[in-house]
Amino acid sequence: MSEQAEVHSAQTLASGGIGRKPPKAGPTSSGRPTEALGTLTEKMGTGENAKNSIVWMTITWSFSIATAISFLFFSLVVCYKDFSYLESIKSVWSLFIPLITLALGYAFGKSK
Incomplete structure (x- = not known):
């Protein structure tokens, strides 16, 4: 060489x-x-911006995933005319709502 x-x-x-x-x-x-x-720092920012970015990404992804799963269960209700899947939709949102409210509480409730 x-x-x-x-x-x-x-x-x-x-x-x-x-x-x-x-x-x-x-x-x-x-x-x-x-x-x-680094790669994450470039996407989310640093310091206070990174904290807020993570909170809002958590909220966005929680809504997106819960909506997608709910849509899939609702399509099963429509296809099979079986309303037992509606209970599954409620259980999906009962999993994601506490996560969303926790993130919102952190975002708006933190003291400066």
């Missing part, structure tokens, strides 16, 4: 792989260095 290829391989490994940029770190407005940005 040539010396130039070895240098390129070392640079590629140091940057985290082919096509990846090394994580950025720099001072914040307060003068303290920031954390290196």
